[in-house]
Amino acid sequence: MKENSTIMLNAMCNCYGKDRVFFLLDSLSYSGYFVCEIDSNGFVVDIPKYRFKKSSFSMNDLLLLKKYISEQNIAFNIIYENDMGEDEVVYRRRIRSDIRQWFRQHKTISITVAIPGYLKSPWERFLKDSTISK
Numbered sequence: 001m002k003e004n005s006t007i008m009l010n011a012m013c014n015c016y017g018k019d020r021v022f023f024l025l026d027s028l029s030y031s032g033y034f035v036c037e038i039d040s041n042g043f044v045v046d047i048p049k050y051r052f053k054k055s056s057f058s059m060n061d062l063l064l065l066k067k068y069i070s071e072q073n074i075a076f077n078i079i080y081e082n083d084m085g086e087d088e089v090v091y092r093r094r095i096r097s098d099i100r101q102w103f104r105q106h107k108t109i110s111i112t113v114a115i116p117g118y119l120k121s122p123w124e125r126f127l128k129d130s131t132i133s134k
Contacts, residue, residue, distance in 0.1 A: 001079055001113075001114070003077050004076045004077055004079065004111065004113045005113060005114055005115060005116065007074060007075075007076055007077075007113075008034065008076075008113045008115055009021070009115065009116070011065065011068060011069055011072070011074055012065065012115070014068065014072075015064060015065050015068040016061070016064075016065075024057075025116060031052070031114070031115065031116060032050065032051055032052030032057065032114070032115050033050065033051055033112050033113060033114045033115065034047050034049070034050045034112070034113045034115070035047065035048060035049040035050070035110055035111075035112055036076060036110070036111050036112075036113055037108040037109070037110055038075075038076055038078065038108060038109060038110075038111060039107065039108055040099075040103040041075060042075035042076045042077060042078060043073065043074075043075050044066070044069050044070065044074065044076065045107070045108050046066075046108075047062060047065070047066050047069075050062055076111060076113065077111075078099060078109060078111065079111055080095045080098070
């Protein structure tokens with residue numbers, strides 16, 4: 001989940017610019033999530049749902065972000081958590097099997113990508129230290 005949040009944050013910074021993302025993240029009440037439909041390679045097919053605590057994120061913003069993610073071929077991770085305490089080898093084998101079986105029957109899978117997700121403050125340090133371009 002942390003990696004997907006970072007991928008989305010990078011996409012948002014590149015799509016909207018760091019200043020706008022700084023403004024959104026500086027607000028203590030800002031948080032949100034995207035429900036992304038992704039294919040077996042992790043590429044976004046659609047983002048049918050999103051929700052934010054602030055109304056400063058519009059449908060036009062979503063359309064711009066979807067277009068950017070599609071044009072840049074940005075891929076997300078299919079998330080599974082080892083919440084059953086299985087042995088790591090057994091766990092990975094089961095995940096691979098589950099994913100193969102799922103995609104035999106479905107074209108996409110839904111994942112949730114939270115913003116800010118597991119990223120920690122200070123936002124400025126993260127964004128300044130990253131290689132995100134405006």
